[in-house]
Amino acid sequence: MCGIVGLYLKNPALESQLGELFEPMLLEMTQRGPDSTGFAVYRDPAPAGALKLVLQNPDLSFDWAHVAAALTEQFKVDVDFRRDHTHCLVRLPVAEADLRAWLAAEPRPFTVVSIGQHIEIYKEVGLPIDVANAFNLKGLRGSHAIGHTRMATESAVTTAGSHPFSTGSDLCLVHNGSLSNHNRLRRKLEKAGAVFRTENDSEVAAQYLDVQMQQGATLSQALTRALGDLDGFYTFTIGTSDGFAVLRDPIACKPAVLAETDDWVAMSSEYRALARLPGVKHAKLWEPEPATVYVWGGERAGAGH
Amino acid sequence: MSKEQVFDLTTHTVRDLNQALHGLNGATSGPDFKVLNAQGDHALAVGIDAPVKVEIDGHVGYYCAGMNKHANVTIHGNAGTGLAENIMSGVVRLKGNASQAAAATGRGGLVIIEGDASARCGISMKGVDIVVQGSVGHMSAFMAQRGRLVVCGNAGAALGDSLYEAEIYVRGTVADLGADCEAKEMTPEHLAALDELLKRAEMPYPASEFRRYGSARKLYHFNIDNADAY
Numbered sequence: 399m400c401g402i403v404g405l406y407l408k409n410p411a412l413e414s415q416l417g418e419l420f421e422p423m424l425l426e427m428t429q430r431g432p433d434s435t436g437f438a439v440y441r442d443p444a445p446a447g448a449l450k451l452v453l454q455n456p457d458l459s460f461d462w463a464h465v466a467a468a469l470t471e472q473f474k475v476d477v478d479f480r481r482d483h484t485h486c487l488v489r490l491p492v493a494e495a496d497l498r499a500w501l502a503a504e505p506r507p508f509t510v511v512s513i514g515q516h517i518e519i520y521k522e523v524g525l526p527i528d529v530a531n532a533f534n535l536k537g538l539r540g541s542h543a544i545g546h547t548r549m550a551t552e553s554a555v556t557t558a559g560s561h562p563f564s565t566g567s568d569l570c571l572v573h574n575g576s577l578s579n580h581n582r583l584r585r586k587l588e589k590a591g592a593v594f595r596t597e598n599d600s601e602v603a604a605q606y607l608d609v610q611m612q613q614g615a616t617l618s619q620a621l622t623r624a625l626g627d628l629d630g631f632y633t634f635t636i637g638t639s640d641g642f643a644v645l646r647d648p649i650a651c652k653p654a655v656l657a658e659t660d661d662w663v664a665m666s667s668e669y670r671a672l673a674r675l676p677g678v679k680h681a682k683l684w685e686p687e688p689a690t691v692y693v694w695g696g697e698r699a700g701a702g703h
Numbered sequence: 704m705s706k707e708q709v710f711d712l713t714t715h716t717v718r719d720l721n722q723a724l725h726g727l728n729g730a731t732s733g734p735d736f737k738v739l740n741a742q743g744d745h746a747l748a749v750g751i752d753a754p755v756k757v758e759i760d761g762h763v764g765y766y767c768a769g770m771n772k773h774a775n776v777t778i779h780g781n782a783g784t785g786l787a788e789n790i791m792s793g794v795v796r797l798k799g800n801a802s803q804a805a806a807a808t809g810r811g812g813l814v815i816i817e818g819d820a821s822a823r824c825g826i827s828m829k830g831v832d833i834v835v836q837g838s839v840g841h842m843s844a845f846m847a848q849r850g851r852l853v854v855c856g857n858a859g860a861a862l863g864d865s866l867y868e869a870e871i872y873v874r875g876t877v878a879d880l881g882a883d884c885e886a887k888e889m890t891p892e893h894l895a896a897l898d899e900l901l902k903r904a905e906m907p908y909p910a911s912e913f914r915r916y917g918s919a920r921k922l923y924h925f926n927i928d929n930a931d932a933y
Contacts, residue, residue, distance in 0.1 A: 650822055650841075653784060653802070668783060669762050670743025683781065685802060685821050688841065 400561075400574040401427025401547040401667045402654070404635040405675075406642035406694055409661040410541070416441070417538035419675060421530050423664070424545040426671040428526045431547030434560035435529035436521025438570040438637055441540025444515045448491040449567075452511040452518050454484055454557060462486040465508065472500055483532040484557075485511060485520055494567055502593070509558055509595075514568030516541075516639040521560045544637045546572040553598045563601045565592070566608035568639040573600035574652045574667060575631035583627065603628060607636065617641045617696035625689055633686075635665050641696015650688035657681040663694050711739040712761075717747060724774075728752040741780065748776050754793075768795045771812060787814045790831055803840070806833045809850065815904045822859070825852045828869055834904035842881065844871050853900060855908055866918040872897055874913045883922040887915045 403423040407413055416439065424437060444450045453465065466477040469490055478489040486508075490497075494513065501510060512519035520533040526547050530536065546561035553559050562570040577583075580599035583606060588594070592605045606627065610620035617638055624645065633652040636643040644665050646654055657664045657672050659681045666672050675681070686692055710720040720738060727733040733755040741747060741761030748757050749766055751774040759767070762780035769788040776787075781799035790809040797805075800818035807823065809831025816824075819837035823845055830849040838856035845861070847869035857875035864881020870893070871884070880886075897910040 650803075655802075668743055668764060669781065670745075670764055673742035673762070684800075688822070 399430045399549040401430030401671070402545070402572050402574050402633060402635050402665065403427055403667070403671050404542070404544040404572075404637070404642060404644070404663075404665040406542040406637075406663040407661065408663065408694075412661055413441075413541055414539045416540045416543055417534075417536045419662075420538075420543045420545065421536045422674050423666060423671040424530060424535070424547065425526050426673075427545075427547040427667060430667055431549040432525055433550050433555045434521065434523045434548040434557070435526040435546070436519060436548075436560045436562055436572075437530075437533075437535060437543055437545035438512065438517055438519045438562045438564065439538050439540045439543045440516040440568075440637060440639065441518065441538065442516075443639075444489055445491075447493070448489060449494060449497060449513060449515060450518060451488040451490075451497070451513050452520065453486045453488060453508040454511050455486075455508045456484050456557070458484065460484075460486075460508070462488075465506075469500075473497075482520070482534075484522060485533070487518060512564045512570065513566075514564075514639065517564060517568045517570060517637070519562055519564055519570060521546075521562065522557055523555055523560065542637055542642050544570060544572055544635050544642075552576050552600075553596065556596075558596050559598050561600060562637075563598070563604040565595075565601065565605045566612065568637075569604065569608055569611065570637050571600065571604040571607065572635050573603060574633045575647070577602060577628055577630035577632065579629040599630070603632070603634065611638075617643055618691055618693045621645050621691040621693070625691075633667070638696045642694045643696060644686050644692040646686055646688050646690070648689040650686075654686050655683065656686050656692065657683045707735045707737055709737045709739065712742065712744060713740045717744050720747065721749060724748060724751050724753075724755070724757070727755060741778075743783065745783070748774070751776070751793075762799070771795055781818070786816075787812075787831075790814060800837070801835075805835075806831050809833070811850075813900075813903065819856065825850075825869070828852065832900055834900065834906060836906060838875065841878070844869055844884075845881065847871075851897075851900065853897065853904075853906075853913070855906055863916055863918070865922055867923060868918060871916040872910075872913040873916065874908060877916070880916065883919045884916055885919045887917040889913070889915045 466479045469477045561572040564570040577599040580602040633654045634645045659677045730753045736757040738759040743764045745764035747767045749769040752772040754773040757776045759778045764783040766785040768776040772791040774793045777796045782801045784802045786805040787795040790812045792812040794813045796815040801820040804823045805820045806814040807826045813832045816835045820839045822840035824839040824843040826845045828847045828850045834853045841859035844852045844863045848867040851870045853872045855874045858877045860878040861881035863884030894910045
C-alpha cells in the first residue's frame with residue numbers, strides 16, 4: 399500500500415510553518431504504511447562550496463564526534479555536527495566528489511541518508527507518530543517536504559529500505575507501487591557508474607533520475623524519459639533543491655491527489671491528508687493524469703546536483 | 704418524517720454514523736441524516752438498507768455509499784476510490800469529482816456524478832445506471848456486464864474494453880474504444896430510455912446528442928473458426 403505526502407511552498411512567508419503543516423499530512427497516512435516512516439525536508443542551504451550530510455547509526459550513543467574528527471583530519475576544515483536521535487546532521491565545506499570518495503574508500507560505521515546543499519532526510523522503522531516525534535518534524539522550517547509511510551512489499555523492513563530514497567545530491571524520491579524491471583535497470587545503471595545501497599526497487603528509480611540529471615536532463619525531461627524506461631506500478635513524488643514533481647504510470651492504479659493554491663502545492667495518496675491545509679477548501683484539487691509529468695520549479699538542468 | 708439526525712464528524716466517529724444507519728436496515732422509513740465535516744474519511748454511509756435520505760458535506764474517502772440499498776445519498780464534495788461500489792438500488796449523487804472505480808460492480812440503482820470520474824468508472828458493472836456530467840477516465844466500463852454508463856463529457860482511452868452487455872452513451876469524444884467495444888445504432892427505443900434516464904439524473908442534455916456503444920460480442924462467444932486452436 400504505502401502513503402505519500404508532499405508539500406511545496408510557493409509563498410516563502412509560510413516556510414516557518416512547514417513542519418507544522420506537513421506533520422499532520424504524514425500522520426494521516428499511518429494506516430497506509432505503519433512499517434517505516436521517512437521524510438525529506440529542503441531548508442537552510444549550505445553555502446556555495448559546502449555540503450550538508452545526514453548520517454545514521456542505530457546506536458543512540460554512537461560517537462559522532464569521532465566521525466567529525468575524521469572528516470576534519472581528512473579535509474582540514476571545520477566540521478559542524480548535530481545528533482538528532484539515530485541520525486546526525488553534518489555540515490562541512492568540501493567538494494562533493496571528494497566527500498563521496500572518502501565515504502567509499504572504506505566501510506564506514508554509519509549509513510549515508512542524504513547529501514546535498516538543501517536536503518535533509520530522516521527515516522526510521524516505526525509508526526509515523528514515533529518517527530515524527532523522534533526528529534521533531536513539527537518544528538522544522540523549510541521550502542518543501544516529502545514524506546512516506548511504508549507498508550513493505552518488495553524488500554525488507556529496515557531503515558535503509560524506507561523512503562525517501564536519495565542517491566545523488568539534493569534529489570529524493572518516494573514511491574507507492576512496485577517496479578517490474580528494476581533488476582535489469584539496476585544492472586544498466588551500475589554500468590553507468592551508479593552504486594546501490596539496497597535491494598529496493600524504489601532506489602533504482604531514484605538512481606535512474608539521478609543518472610538522467612547528471613547527463614544534463616532537467617527534472618521534467620528526466621521524468622519524461624522515466625515513462626519510457628520504468629515498467630511497473632508507480633506513483634512518485636520527487637524533490638530537488640528547487641523543484642517538486644509527481645508522476646504516475648500509464649495505468650495509474652496507485653492513488654494520488656494534488657491540490658494547489660497561490661501559497662502551496664500539496665500531493666497525497668488520499669485527500670484526507672490534505673484536509674487540514676489552510677485554504678484547501680478553495681484549492682484547485684485534482685487527480686494527476688496517468689503518464690503525465692507534473693513539475694513545479696526544478697527547471698535548472700541537473701538541478702539535483 | 705421524524706427529526707433529522709446530524710453527525711458532525713469532528714465529534715462523531717464514522718462508526719457512530721454507520722451504526723445509526725445500520726440500525727435502520729430493513730426498515731421501510733427513517734429519519735433524514737446530515738453528515739457534516741467529512742474530511743476524506745473512508746467508508747461513510749456504507750451498507751445502508753433502508754429508504755433514508757443522507758446528505759454529506761465535505762469530501763469523502765474510499766467506498767462512500769458502498770453496497771447501498773434503497774437510500775438516497777448526496778455528497779457535497781469529491782469522492783475517493785470506489786464511490787457506491789456494488790450499489791444494489793437507491794440513488795447516490797456526487798456534486799464533485801469521483802476518483803477511480805466509481806460504481807464498480809454496481810448491480811442496480813442510479814449513481815450521478817456531477818463532476819468528472821477518473822479511471823475505471825463502472826468497471827464490471829452489473830446493472831447499475833451511471834450518469835457522469837463531466838468526463839470519465841481510461842478503461843471505463845471495463846468488463847461491464849449490464850446497466851448503462853452515460854457520459855455527458857468525454858471518455859478516456861479503452862472505453863468499454865472486454866464489454867459484455869452493458870450500454871454506453873457518450874456525448875463528447877471517445878479517446879479510443881477498448882477491445883470488442885463498438886459504436887451501435889441509436890434506435891428510438893434507446894433514445895426514449897436514455898431521455899428518461901437523463902431527466903431522472905437532472906442532466907440538461909437531449910438524448911439525441913449522445914452516441915451509443917456496446918459489445919461486438921466477439922470476445923465472449925466461442926468462434927468456431929478458432930476450434931483448431933484447441
